[in-house]
Amino acid sequence: MEMNSPVGANVLDTPGIVGKPIDRVDGPLKVTGGARYAYEVQENNVLYGFVVEASIGKGRIKSIETRAAEKAPGVALVLTHRNAPAQGTGNHREAHPVLTGPQVTGYGQPVAFVVANSFEEARAAAYLVNVKYDRSNGKYALRANLNEARVPKPSDAPAADSAVGDFAIAFASAPVQLDVTYTTPLQSHAMMEPHATLAMWDGDKLMLHTANQMLNQGQQVIATTLKIPVENVRLISPFIGGGFGGKLWVNADAILAAIASRQLKRPVKIALTRQQIFHVTTHRSDTIQRVRLGTDREGHILAIGHDVFSGNLPSEQTYEGAALQTRTLYAGPNRLTRHRLAPLDIPVASSMRAPGESVGLMALECAMDEIAEKLNLDPIELRVLNEPSEDPEKHIPYSSRHLIPCMQEGARRFGWDKRNPKPGQVRDGRWLVGIGMAAATRGNPLLLSKANVRLGPDGTCTVRMAMTDIGTGTYTILAQIAAEMLGLPTERIQVELGDTSFPQAAGSGGSWGAGSSGSALFEACNALREKLARTAGMDPATARFANGSIASGDQSRKLTDLVGVGMDADGEIRPGRNNKDFSQQSYGAHFAEVGVDEDTGEVRVRRMLGVFTAGRVLNAKTARSQAIGGMVFGVGAALHEEMTLDPRFGYFVNHDLAEYHVPVHADIPDIDAVFLAELDDQSNPLKSKGIGELGICGAGASIANAIYNACGARIRDYPVTLAKLLSRLPVRA
Amino acid sequence: MKAFTYQRADSTAQAAAAAVKPGAKIIAGGTNLLDLMKLQVETPSNLVDINRLPLDKIEETPDGGLRIGTLVRNSDLAADPHVRQRYGVLSRALLAGASAQLRNKATTSGNLLQRTRCYYFYDVTKPCNKRSPGSGCAALAGFNRIHAVLGTSEHCIATHPSDMAVAMQALDAKVETVNRQGETKAIPIAEFYRLPGNTPEIETSLKPGEIITAVTLPPPPPGVQLYRKVRDRASYAFALVSVAAIVDSNRGRIRSARLAFGGLAPKPWRSAQAEQRLANAPSTTTTFNSTAAAVLEGARGFGGNDFKMPLTRRTLHSVLAEMTRT
């Protein structure tokens, strides 16, 4: 099915298991250790690999001494650029060649790969590899290299610039103006499971158990890199311990293991260490964002401008699209957004959960708060005033948009009316208390996805696709869809994911996972329903599926009597005209209450609420968990997360989880997420929209706005740490 | 991690005899040592495991104090009724440290001897005088947000990261040790830690092979006790600044006070001058200001940690105001 028209009424519109807050079907496997992650797969005769990272940011390997490592106990192979095979090339989304030569283009780049009988032997030997470098002067810090920034030209992302009307003139003549610059830091995905791979060859055929969010794409990248036919590569990844974009693309673990395994003719296993992940894999670029808003005296936006700088390797076009949501969130006749990319010699920057909007809304939604204050307007009223009737840049309708109800319902539940717009007025002991809000929005992409569903003679239904579940609940919602479509209990549904020998699927990323894979399954189930109905001699249009039977009129047949040795069907979803003719976005509103210690400047979140609309909610529990998880990400982005670059070495100084802080339980006291009812019949057959990233979008801004409301300090340089607040707090002397 | 041999000590004497040999290292809870070994910051050739030694008791001493066996786990120490009733500052400090899992494993001696969290110390590819004497100090002109402002030298500006030791510093604890000859010592905690000077690799007055067997606490001084830890997140973060305070005051007048600080110096920092300012002083802003000035006398920031001066001032202010509120 191609999404070219509204989907109309369908089976899911009647109450059923879809949407119910059922527990994760894979939950018991996970809590008992039955779910096996890539590194846990047991294989006979396996060898272990350990990466040696470049300890300079830019330069050349002058010499690399491997003899001591090769002679160390248990060592089978030391791979370097001298004995690694030639590989295919491309940007980081197309290929991931390793050990290609003596050039070092980024800190932590693998310069050797030591393979031994045990992990411990490999690690010990890795420290014996002695590398000498000729260092060159790299460009590391974004701020220091803005003058070299250029217009990025990615082939697979929106254009860097957009303009409507005449921003410059409109802004200059606007009665009320705001011109502010926000900065966001370098961030690391910090997912729980490290990047890990077990590689093995059977003749020309490669099989990888690997932690990867998008298996079909990964398969292609690996084939390109290793210069082998794509059908000779099989990726298996049934369980992934979080990705957040860090496992969207193929990383060095997979290629190193594959190359070593081929040379040694033995399975090779590798997991990056926590410290290595920070440099060997991708990160989110820092950004410098200038937001300009010009309004009339009532608060109508006349001019909206958003200029963004981010950084990446000179060979990359991927930019942090922080201004992309500014193109669609609010009305206004004169608009300008621009992204510039500075070439930097640091590890490759790429997608991290809600790439672009996560950090973009931390600027835009604070700027909205700032101009609301200038206008003496309630921040919600300002947003209501600027509600667009159509997408203000593409001039197409929204498929569905309920931002205003989200803000209003959130305000009601949170007690927004108790907010004192004047900062610094509320206290609780030592704590200055404030509340803030921000809008949330995130695009709803749809990707090609296929599925196969098979009903066996024992009444078990098997769903197969090369989809992944990165901890989000994909197994569960797919089981619910199949159960409802075929009138079976979820216990009868066996969902099998994470294998490229299954039908091609969208994978998990960009909030497209549930909509794309779920729709493919929906289509497959429809096809199976039709086959079953025809076999039963019933009209597919009127047949009802319930309790393991198909019924029409007063006739009823058990499904197991119809399937013979088993009956299966395929389904497929493709993006179509709807994805061009409609602006498809999920929406929400965040509310946060924080305390700021008036003496120490410590900020602690006291409560948080997100109210969202994202089309049909497929499972109320996993959806809420996704939203809350996103909001926790927002807390981290506002208050904690920052990789600190040391420009002398071109590296991230705090590359471990003791010093790269993400929120801990104690940082998240009272948090809730609510979804308002909505159906979007332009989005996909499920009428759902993406929710995986929506929770982050704007969450950090609501916290920063609450901090301002608490203490009157507007910190535009994230994360908002106590060191930045101290000088802005009441004098103590 | 380098290959090493492992031996389990059956007696303190045996442990001391083994520990005196070059390359030997005691392992207690292992929560710090193993992390450092994995990164080859520590490269012992022999590990001497003391976990089976009978050094895990908490006993009252004849003088009304407490003797804490070296292997008492941080969780157990924090939960001990004597500690909770009479040494609240210690219990609070322990519970402000690390995570529940780490505290279950971490020992008294291991906590005292845990090493700095300086990022450059943790990365063997970076210059660090403490890890590799003479290689330089990357933190001096680098990223030094968590580093010391007091007691530093041009060779090292790292802090001692312990919370527990800060409380013990305020409580005038003594560190009991034994060596291979069976000689015992009771080292006042004020003399236990050394400032970096030009030998930042030497952190304590322990001699090779000298093993910690216990920490003793004298009876607590009069007054209320408080531990305030200022940090970047609500839990599971090291102190940017912490204060262990014991203040005896009555109706706006302070009789005596003890103050120890974490996060500021290469060792838990005690300031006699500051305590003098508080002795027999009115609990007023002026007193607090002059106390803070005394604490920070000679303090020096290195860029990233300059904020620790105002933070110390403000935190101390807050603590003293809270403790003397009538």
Ligand SMILES: Cc1cc2nc3c(=O)[nH]c(=O)nc-3n(C[C@H](O)[C@H](O)[C@H](O)COP(=O)(O)OP(=O)(O)OC[C@H]3O[C@@H](n4cnc5c(N)ncnc54)[C@H](O)[C@@H]3O)c2cc1C
């Ligand atoms: C992520 C993280 C966060 C943390 N946060 C905090 C925090 O906020 N506050 C805090 O205070 N601490 C914190 N810690 C540190 C923790 O308190 C220490 O790791 C722990 O106390 C060390 O105790 P241990 O018994 O495991 O020591 P070990 O690792 O076993 O030993 C540490 C050192 O002491 C030596 N040693 C041990 N016992 C003896 C003995 N009897 N005689 C002579 N030498 C001995 C060892 O040789 C070694 O050099 C944190 C640790 C981690 C990993």
Ligand code: SF4
């Ligand atoms: S501060 Fe001390 S521990 Fe840190 S790099 Fe300098 S010498 Fe090493």
